[in-house]
Amino acid sequence: MSFDIIQTALFALLTIGVIGGAAGVVLINRITAAALLMAFTFLCMAGMFVLLGAETIAAFQVLIYVGAITVLILYGVMFTPQRERPYALFFQKQTPLAALVVVPIAIAVALLAFTFRDGGKAAAGGGDLPALATSVFRDFAFPFEVASVLLLAAMVGAIVLVRRDDE
Amino acid sequence: MSVPVGAFVAVSAVLFFIGVAGVLVRRNAVVILMCVELMLNATNLALVAFSRRAGLPDERGSVFVVFIFVIAAAEVAVGLAIVLSAYRNRPTVDVDEIHAMKG
Numbered sequence: 539m540s541f542d543i544i545q546t547a548l549f550a551l552l553t554i555g556v557i558g559g560a561a562g563v564v565l566i567n568r569i570t571a572a573a574l575l576m577a578f579t580f581l582c583m584a585g586m587f588v589l590l591g592a593e594t595i596a597a598f599q600v601l602i603y604v605g606a607i608t609v610l611i612l613y614g615v616m617f618t619p620q621r622e623r624p625y626a627l628f629f630q631k632q633t634p635l636a637a638l639v640v641v642p643i644a645i646a647v648a649l650l651a652f653t654f655r656d657g658g659k660a661a662a663g664g665g666d667l668p669a670l671a672t673s674v675f676r677d678f679a680f681p682f683e684v685a686s687v688l689l690l691a692a693m694v695g696a697i698v699l700v701r702r703d704d705e
Numbered sequence: 706m707s708v709p710v711g712a713f714v715a716v717s718a719v720l721f722f723i724g725v726a727g728v729l730v731r732r733n734a735v736v737i738l739m740c741v742e743l744m745l746n747a748t749n750l751a752l753v754a755f756s757r758r759a760g761l762p763d764e765r766g767s768v769f770v771v772f773i774f775v776i777a778a779a780e781v782a783v784g785l786a787i788v789l790s791a792y793r794n795r796p797t798v799d800v801d802e803i804h805a806m807k808g
Contacts, residue, residue, distance in 0.1 A: 542707035546708055557716070560724065572736055573739065576739045586713065592756075603742070607742060610782065614735050615735055670771075677765075
């Protein structure tokens with residue numbers, strides 16, 4: 539069946555992405571590149587979750603890891619500047635290359651956005667979300683609350699740690 | 706599903722050990738945090754893969770993944786706060802040079 543072949547090929551591609559990205563995080567000396575490769579690894583991992591049929595987890599993965607944690611790490615990189623590494627935020631030497639990638643995507647998105655016509659309804663059901671929500675809010679309600687308290691404690695702790703005392 | 710669960714677990718194991726190697730080899734505190742995140746994410750993959758294999762009616766494995774997301778977010782927030790406050794005392798993120806609390 540051709541769908542199986544597609545799945546296997548996707549798995550192979552995602553494996554290359556995950557392993558290559560993770561190896562890059564360890565091996566590349568430039569810390570910003572390492573952080574972006576880490577985001578790429580997390581994105582490939584979200585694809586793996588989709589392959590496994592866990593679409594909700596994949597969405598959380600993109601939101602939390604690719605979004606929040608990568609941004610936090612990049613802020614950490616920004617606040618701990620290394621010596622002998624001057625850089626500009628915009629208009630570095632990769633600008634033409636970036637334009638080469640960005641402009642086709644922008645054209646494709648614009649074409650899609652302006653030629654889109656609503657065709658049919660969305661499929662019923664919510665993937666794995668109903669089962670996940672049932673588990674979290676019924677069977678694991680107490681650990682869920684404990685996790686929220688943990689997040690609050692971590693937030694307060696982080697603020698206290700980085701607060702300056704000279705106000 | 707055409708891809709066996711074992712393949713996902715194998716990827717998870719490889720990713721986990723890349724993370725361990727990164728934590729042990731690299732000396733930049735921020736990179737070490739990134740490698741810890743990689744290890745946590747490898748665990749997520751293994752949990753989801755095994756939850757698919759068991760064929761349970763609910764999503765127990767995925768629930769633990771949600772909790773690991775919470776732990777990872779808390780860990781990276783507190784970890785970066787520690788790195789930043791250490792950087793404020795001495796401008797370095799090299800863990801070999803951060804030894805103020807060494808006995």
